[in-house]
Amino acid sequence: MKIRNKLLVSHGALAVCVAVICAFMLVALETTDRNRRRMADSYESLRQLNELNSDSNRMAEQISELLSIGLSNRREVTEVSRTLLARLEGVRDQLRDDIATAASDAARQRDAEMLEWIEVILDRTVRLADIGTRMADLVADGRIEEARRIYVVQVEDGLDDEISDLLRSATAADEARVLDAIDRWDRQTELLRALAISTVVLGTGLAVGAALVMDRLVSRPIEALARAVDDLGQGRVTRPRPAPGGDELGRLATRFDQMARAIARQQGDLRTARDSLMVQVAERTASLSQRTSQLEAANARLTRLNDTRTQFFADVSHELRTPLTAIRGQAEVALRQPQATVADLRQTLSQITRRSGQMGRLVDDLLFLARSEAGAIAFAFRDTMMQEVLAEVMMDAALLTRQRDVTISVTQPSGPIVLRADPDRLRQAIVIVLDNAISHAPDGTAVTLDLDEAGGRIRLAVSDRGPGFTEDEAARVFERFYRGHSRGARGGAGLGLPIARWLLEQHGGAIAIARTEPGARVEITLPPGGAQGGAAWTS
Template sequence: MMRYQTKLLITACLLLALSLSAAGLAYWGVSQSHSYLSRSRIAHQELERQLQLSRHSQQLFKAWTDTLLTGISDRPLGAAYLHQVIESDLAELDRLTQTELAMVGSEERRMETAELDRLNAIKSEFQHALDQLGEVEQLRSRGRPDVAWSTLLALLKGGIDKKLNELIEVAVADETAEVVRIDADAARLLSRLERISQIHAVLAILITLGLVMLLLQRLRAPLAELLRGTRVLAEGDLSHRIAISGRDEFADLGQSFNRMADDLQSHQKALQSAHANLEAQVAERTEELHQANQSLRKVDETRRAFFADISHELRTPLTVIRGEGEIALRGRNKPVAEYKNSIARIVEQAKHLSVLVNDLLFIARQGAGAARLNLQTIDLGNLLEKVCGDAKVIAHPKAVDITYANGSAEELVHGDPARLRQLFMVLLDNAVRYSNSKGEVKVDIASAGGEVRVRVSDRGIGIAPEELEGIFERFRRGGNASEHNEEGLGLGLPVAKAIVEAHKGRIEMNSRLGEGTTVTVALPASPAEGVA
């Protein structure tokens, strides 16, 4: 079945064709009317000039013959003017004939050519008559009036202007007939145009009405079906479907309507099902809210504990600094060595306090996405080797063995050497601190998937599974860690995580209670450029 878009396009093309044909017909009619009007005007002008030529020639010959008959020696009055007028008439007739000859078709060209030949004959005959009258005048002016008189009588008896008049009369008759013919042709053209216009108008009206009726007839049934379907659907009957066959736009619209009804019916069933389960969901959400409130209370307790811990941790070095200062200032003057010892303890506690504050600031800045790093391309293997050497000093009192395995020549990353050193020092310090005496800490490095991965493993006390999830929270220490070693603020692993995330890496921790812990750090690998 043809689509309505195609039907409308065909209808528009037909209407456009009718409009163009009407415009073409009008243009052709105007052009033909203009042509006939121009031909008629020229024919009338030629007829008028032919009549003027006949009248002027008769006046001219009458003036000459009267002059010769009366014996007046001077030229007739007005002869020169009439001669000039006749010349003008002949010239205008020649121009009009040439113009008409350019306008006519091949069928009429022969007639116009004959008319032009007849005009040339009139000119020749007119000049011949004037020459004969001129000879009579010359005989009389030479003193031979009797010969001039006898010649004039012969010319008059022979009809000096008879042939000229006959040619002019034929020209007038032919031009009159041509005027009548052209006017008749113009009248017939107008009548034909009128009939054609009427027929065209009737056809245009009939075709337009036929197309409109056809479109309305084709549109009525699908529109009625669509309206009925929307009304039934609006009344709540979602099971109703529209039955429109074919492959036109209404069939597509019907299919879309049916799909919409299917979706609405599915949504209604889903809503009914959701309504049926609403009470259970409300109860479930209520329980979730209760658990969320408990979690919030735990978070609040953690926050309070956090502020208590940080207050305690900051209070201790501040108390030591204040106490050492008061002792140094109390009483009589003391030896210089005693002042130096007090100042040294103050400096030590100030350094400890500065490190604590710097770590807290770095964690806060990393959380806000504004951590400050001195980035450069470094060989992570060399840095780890140096850090492991420094960590052996920490491990010596517990006789913990630190082994480092580097599987390749260079492991390049783009990072801050100081912060990365701090990161791995924290991990090694924790591994040594929570290892058993004479234990072992293993460090290895390798590249895989565009990353440089470092693993720090120990066989220490391990971490309980329920405490492993929050191990990277600030001031959070597991119970097992607190029992094993009272020292520590619970700030090392949060700082380590902040450093890794600042380098766009990731850190993971796997641990089993009583078996040990493995921390994996993955950093983006860097191409080989300048190595710091």
């Protein structure tokens, strides 16, 4: 586009802006006129409501005068009621016409609300006129006291107040509409004032803008082209280049810009290829590093699993071989003594029975572990009283203390403690803990069981006066096949306490070493109501 055409376009744009402003002003004037008409209608409606209120009051006064001056004003009552009813019907018909020709939904809604008020007022006025006629008839018959009662009950304390309230409500609504129309008029005036100021500012701005455009059309394109030539000569093609145009200077700038863009595109392609190569190298390096970390972690897990498996088989082999070796040795000794007495054979058989019992308990524990890992341990949860479980535990404890000089003391609340549990599995867990305490308690001491419920948890503490646990033992005592050294009264397979912990966890509970030494205190916590478990064993 030539420079002359650009000037025409700029002036045309200025004319369009002025036309748009004029159109806005016409719309504002039309809106102002509409607000003026709405306000005039509201004033007229308010005037009619005031006249209705005046007629209503006059009608009530005429009815009340029936009681004071008699039938001489009966004609005035009739005329006032007819005038009021005619005025109400006229207002009602006018509102119906206004609703039918309303220009907006808001105006239609306001007229509909006013129509509802007028219809209610019309109904109450008809009733008031009927009461006035009835009172006139009563006065004519000489029944003035009955007429007075009707006036007090139905007119003075009833319809008169109700009609006045309705008229006041309608008047308040009309006054609100008048105020709203005045507010709209004020806002419209402010808008017109703002448009006038905007017109002046916009006209001035467009004039200044036209002058600036003229400056940019000639001098600035030449300066921009000169700067671009200097930048290109110095090897910089990233600085702003002159915008292409349709005139002579624009065509020159366009061709120069095409050349500069081609150079910049080549340099950009080279930078993109370099950046892409760097990104690919970084991604592959990160991928290799991640895979290396994953392989190292997997290798470490496999190593731990292999060590655990090896240790497991070694522990099982040792635990089974020790009693088997003892049984075999005792049997061979008995066979090599043909002159052995019955007492010797009984002692040998007793030792073989004890060793075989140890093997049986180990096999039972291993079988329990295998079934728990397979998720095959079934739980029969039901409402269980903790005191009943402890009673069964005490029956088992009688067998555990038969060979020991150890007593068992139980402290429990008198009120029942109920939880949701499998009583057999819960008893099994408690017996394991109690058996461990009895085994390490010195002769002549007592093992105590303290049961209570506090803080929303059921707590059972098992305490003994044995050697207790070291800090390291307390941290590892619930690991499978772990056997401490400080509580060395009786060797075991190291499976009892881990099994007890698993059983308690299936009940939503926990087990912990509360005191290490002197003596040990093992605390079992369970939730009231319990939890239905049955998950597989986790070590």
